[in-house]
Amino acid sequence: MSTPASLSMLPPVDAAPGIRVYNQKLGMWVFLLSEIMFFTSLIGSYIILRSAHPEAYPTPGSVLNIPLTAFNTFVLICSSVTMVKAFAAAEVRDARGIRVWLLATIGLGAFFLGVQAFEYWKLLGHGFGPSVAGYTAAGGPLYGSTFYTMTGFHGAHVFLGVVALCFTLFRATRGAYDHGDYGGIEVMGLYWHFVDLVWIILFTIVYLM
Amino acid sequence: MAIDPNVGANLHSPDMPADATHELGAAHPKPRYMFIFGVLAVLTMAEVGVAYLGLPQRILVITLVFMAMWKAGLVAMYYMHLRFEPRNLIFLVIAPLPLAFVLVLAVLTEF
Amino acid sequence: MTTAVVTGPGGAVQHPVHHDEPSFVRKYIFSTDHKVIGIQFLFMSLLFLVIGGALAMLMRYQLAWPGEPLPMGLGETRAPGGIILPEFYNSLVTMHGTIMVFFAIMPLLVGVFANYLIPLQIGAPDMAFPRINMLSFWLAVPAGILIVASFFVIGGAAGAGWTAYAPLSAVSEYSGVQAGQNLWNISLIILGFSSILGALNYITTVINMRAPGMTWFRMPLPVWALFITAILILLAVPVLTGALIMLLFDNVLGTTFFLPASGGEPLLWQHLFWFFGHPEVYILILPAMGFVSEIIANGSRKPVFGYPAMVIAIASIAILGWLVWGHHMFQSGMNPMLGSIFMGTTMVIAVPSAIKVFNWLATMWKGDLHFHVPMLHAISFVALFVVGGLSGVFLASTPVDIYLHDTYFVVAHLHYVLFGGSLFGIFAAITYWYPKMFGRMMNETVNRIHWLLTFIGFNAVFFPMHMLGSAGMMRRLYDYTEYPHLEPLQETNIFMTWAAFALFAAQLLFAVNFIWCLFRGRRADPNPWNANSLEWTTPSPPPHGNFPATPVVHRGPYEYSSPDVADRDWYPQDELPRVVGAPAHAAETEVRR
Amino acid sequence: MNFWTLPESFSTFGDDIDAIFLTITWVTVAIFFIVEVALVWFIVKYRHREGQRALHIHGSMRAELIWTAVPFLIVMMIAVQSAGVWFDARFPGRIPENAYEIAVRAKQFEWTATYPGADDELGTEDDFTSRNVIHLPADTPVVVHLTAEDVIHSFFVPELRVKQDAVPGMAQRIWFEMTEPGEYVLGCAELCGLGHYRMKGRIMAYTNDDFMRWDLEQRRPAVAVAGTASTEAGGAP
C-alpha cells in the first residue's frame, strides 16, 4: 500500500479497535456467559419446582449428608486456590510452581469427584434416586430428579475441567506457560473458578436451604 | 504501513511475548489469594452453621443467598480477577444476570 | 494517539499462516478457513432447506386431499398404501418446523453469513478461533444426521411439534413416538453446542479483530446484526439446552421435571422453551435485516437512512426480545396478569421494527434504484416482513389471541416473518455474496424468474392462511374435514397446495442456477455491485487470509453517491480520503491490489 | 363463507373481542397500505435513469422521532383496549357469581363434562357426566373447571371466542355466557397426539327452561348409575 504525502494531514484513523483483553481470555469469558445461562435454566428450574412443590423437598439434612458435602465444598475452594497459585507461578515464570500447583488442583478436583461419587452411591442405596421408579426416600421424586440433574451437571463440568487440567499439566511439563505465555493457565483458571462459583451457589441452594 | 507502527497490532498481539505490560503486573496490587481463601473457608463454615441454626425459612434463605452471593462475588472478583479487568469486560460479564433474574422471577410468580 | 497494544500471553491465535498447498482434506473438509466453513454451512443448510421443503409438500398433499393415497409409497409404518397416518403427519409438522428453524434458516443466516462475512467485512484475516469454528461446523453435521435418522427408527420421528410441549414429548405412551423424540433432543443439544461455539467466536472476533479504523459505528449493518444475534444465541441457546436435557432425562432416566403425575410442571417446559424461543425468532430475523439494510443501500446507491437508529433498533429488539416470551403462552393457563405484562412488552417491540421499516423506505426515498436480483429480494423482504409483523400485532393482543392462538393465523404469521422475512433475506444475501463466495456470477435472468415465481407463489400459499385462521382452522391438524365447519375450507386448501407445489418447483430454478454457476457462471469482478465494504476490495473469491495487507478504514460503509467523489457513486471504506481540491485520479479509484 | 372476518360470535365478551379484532384490522390495513404504497411509489419514481444521482443524506432526527413516537402511541392504544377485554374474559375476580358450574376433563381424545346434579355442587355423589357433548344453558354465565388427564389439550369453541389450554396437574377456571341457544363446535386446539384432529365435541346450549328440563331428566338415572349414565343424552356425537 503506498502512502501519499497528503495522508499526514488527514484525521488519524482510530487504530486497533478492540478491548484490552486478549482473544482467548475474552473468548472464555464469553463462553462462561453462556454457561451462566445454562446453569440458570437448571438452577432456575430447581428453584421454581421447589417453590411450586415444597412438599417434595424435606429439610436437606434429612436426606443429604451436609457435613460431607461441606467438606467437599472446602476441597473445591482449595482447588481454586491452588489453581490461582498456578497462575501466579506462571506470571513469575516459575516452571516448577506451575506444575506443582496444577497437579494439586487436579488432585483436589479428582478428590471432589470421588467424594461426589461416594455420596451418590450412598444416596442411591437409601432409595434416593433420580427416577420416579424406586424412589423411597423422604420427599418426592421431584427432589431426586432435580438433585441429580443439578449436581450431576456440575460434576460433569468438574470432570471436564480435570481432563482439561491434565492436558494443561501435560503441556506444562513440555515447557509451556513459563515464558510469559501464561494465557493458557489463566483461561483454564477462569473455567475452573467458574465451576467453583457454580458449586458455591448449588451447595447453598441444594444442600443448605 | 506509515500511519502508525502499531496499527493492526491487536490482530496478532496474543502471539507477542508478554513482556511489555500486562493486566496484573505493576499496575495493580496482587490480590491476596490466601486471604480470600480464608474468607471463603470461613464463610462456608458460617453457612453450614446458619443452616443448622433452625432459623425461620425466610430469614434462612435470605441469609444464605446473601452469603452465597458474597462468596461467588469474591471468586469472580479476585480469583477470576474481574476487578482488574477493563470496564467493558465487566459490563459484558454482568449482562446476562438481569436476564437470569427476569426468567426465574417471572416464572416464580406462576407457581 | 496511543494505541492499545494488548500484549496477551502466547500460544494463541495463529497468524494467517500460508501453508504451502494444504491437502484436499485440510483445505475443503477439515478446514479452519472461515470462508470454507461458511460455504460448508451453506451446502449443508441448503440441503436441509430442500428436505424441510419436501416435508412441507407431503403436509400440503394431506391438507388438500385428506386421506387420499400419495402417488408414491413411503413405507407401511408411515403411510400404508400411500395414505399418510396421523402420527406420521405429526412427525411431518414437527420435523418440518424443526428442520426449517434449526437446520435451514438458523445456519443459513448465522452459520453461513456470520462465518463468511464477519471477518471479511471487519477486515480480519480469519475468526478469532479458527479451530473452534471448524468444530462448530463438525458438530452441526452429526446433529443433522441424527435428526434425519430419526425418521427411520421404530416409532418414527418426533411428533410433538417443534415446540415439543411436555408431557406429550416426555412420555412415549402419549405420543406413540419412541426413540424419535430422544434423537430429536440429542440432536438439538449437539446443535446448540455448535451454535454456542460459533457465537463465542463471532463475538470475540467482532470485539477484538476489527481492522484499524473500523470503529463500532463504521461497521456494516450485517456485522452489527450478526454480532447482536450472536449475543442472543449465546444467551438463549443454553437455556434451551438445559430444558432439552431435562426433557431427555424425563424420557430416558425417569425423572419428573415436566410430568405432573409425580410432581413436575408442564408449564415450566413452555417457559424455558419460549424464553429461548422468542429470542430465537429474532435470531432468525435480525441477520436478514442486516443483509437487507446493506443491499437496499447498495441498490439505492444511497447511504442507509438513520444508521445509528438502525443499530439502536437492532439492539432494542434484542433486549426487548427477552421480555416477551409469554406471548406464546397467553392461553396456556399462565397467570392472566403476567399475560397483560407480556402483551405490553410485545406491543412495544413493534416500535423498533417500525424504525427499521421506515428507515428502509427512507433509504430508497430519492435514491437511484437499481433492481438487481438481491435488491428485488430485499424489497420483497420489506414488503412481506411488514405483513408478518402486522399479523404479529393481532396475536400480541391477548383477547384476540384467545381466538387466533393455535390457528392457521399463527402459521400465516410465522411463514410471513420466516419465509417472507428470513428466507427472502437469505435469497437476497446468497445472490448478493455469491460472486464473492465462488468468484462467479449467477445467471441474472433465471434468478429474476425465480424471484418472481417465489414472490407470487409465496403469497398464494401463505396469504390464504390468514383466512383459514380467521375461520377457526386449528394448526397441526391432520384432517380438518373431521370438523363440519372446516370442511368448506378444502377448496382453499387445494389452491394453496397447488401453489405450494409451484413454489417448490420454482426453487428448482434456483437450485439449478446455483449449482450450474458454481462451474459455468461468468467470472465475477472483485466488486460486481460497486459496493463499499471491505469484502469487495479483495479478489473474488478472497485468498486464504483474506486481505493481502491489513486494510485501513476511513469511513462508514454506506457512502454512496457521496459529493466527495464526483466520478462515481460509491466510495470504498478503505479508500484514502480524497483531499479537497485534489483531482480525483483514476489510478486511485481503481480497486487496489 | 366469508373468510375475512371471524365467524359470528355468540358470547358476551365475544363482541368485545371482535371489536378489537376490527380495530387492529383497520390499523394494520392502513399501515400496510401506507408502507406498500410508499414502497411501490419509490420503486417507480426513483428507478434508475441515466444521469440520476441519489441524494446523499444520512438521516433525520426528526423523522426518526416521528416514526418512533407514532407507532408507540398506536400500539399502546391497542394494548390498553385489549387489556380491558382481557380482564373481563380472564381475571378470576371478573367471573360472575351466579354462574352455572361444570367440570370438563380432557383426555386423549375426548372431553368429559361433569354436571353438579341436584345439589348444585360439583364433586359430590349425584354428579353426572356426558361425553363429547356438553349441555349448557344460554343466557347464564357458565364456569368451566378445566383439567386434563394425560397431555395438554385446549378447549376451543370458536363461536364463543373461548380457548383455554387444559394442562394436566393444573386446574383452570374459565367462564363465558352464550347469547343464544344452539349448537357450537368444540375443538381441541393443542397438539395432543395422533388423535388430536378428531378430538372434537359439541356444546348444546338451551334456553334456561329447556336446560332445566334436561337437567332434571338427567338426574333421575344418575341416581341409579351415578357417573356413567346419560352419556348419549342429547344425541350421539
Ligand code: HEA
Ligand atoms: C422471524 C421470526 C419472527 C418475528 C420477527 C416475529 C415477530 C413478531 N411476532 Fe411472532 N412468531 C414467530 C416468529 C416471529 N415473530 C413464530 C415462529 C411463531 C410461532 C411459534 C409456534 O407456536 O410455533 C410466532 C408466534 C407469535 C405469537 C404467538 C401466537 C400464538 O401462538 O398464539 C405472537 C403473539 O404475540 C407473536 C407476535 C409477534 C410480534 C408482535 C412480532 C413483532 O416483532 C413484529 C413487529 C413488526 C411490525 C409490527 C411490522 C413493522 C412495523 C411497522 C410497519 C410500523 C407500524 C406498526 C404498528 C404501529 C403496529 N408471534
Ligand code: HEA
Ligand atoms: C423458515 C422456516 C419455514 C419455511 C421456509 C417453511 C416453508 C413452508 N412451510 Fe412451514 N412451518 C415452519 C417453518 C417454515 N416453513 C414452522 C416453524 C412451522 C410450525 C411447525 C409446528 O407446528 O411445529 C411450520 C408449519 C407449517 C404448516 C402447518 C402445519 C400444521 O400446523 O399442520 C404448513 C402447512 O401448510 C407449512 C407449509 C409450508 C410450505 C408449503 C412451505 C414452502 O414454502 C416450502 C417451499 C420449499 C422451499 C423453501 C425449499 C426450497 C429449496 C431451496 C430454495 C434450496 C435450493 C438450492 C439449492 C439446493 C442449491 N408449514
Ligand code: CUA
Ligand atoms: Cu386434545 Cu388436541
Ligand SMILES: [Cu+2]
Ligand atoms: Cu414470540
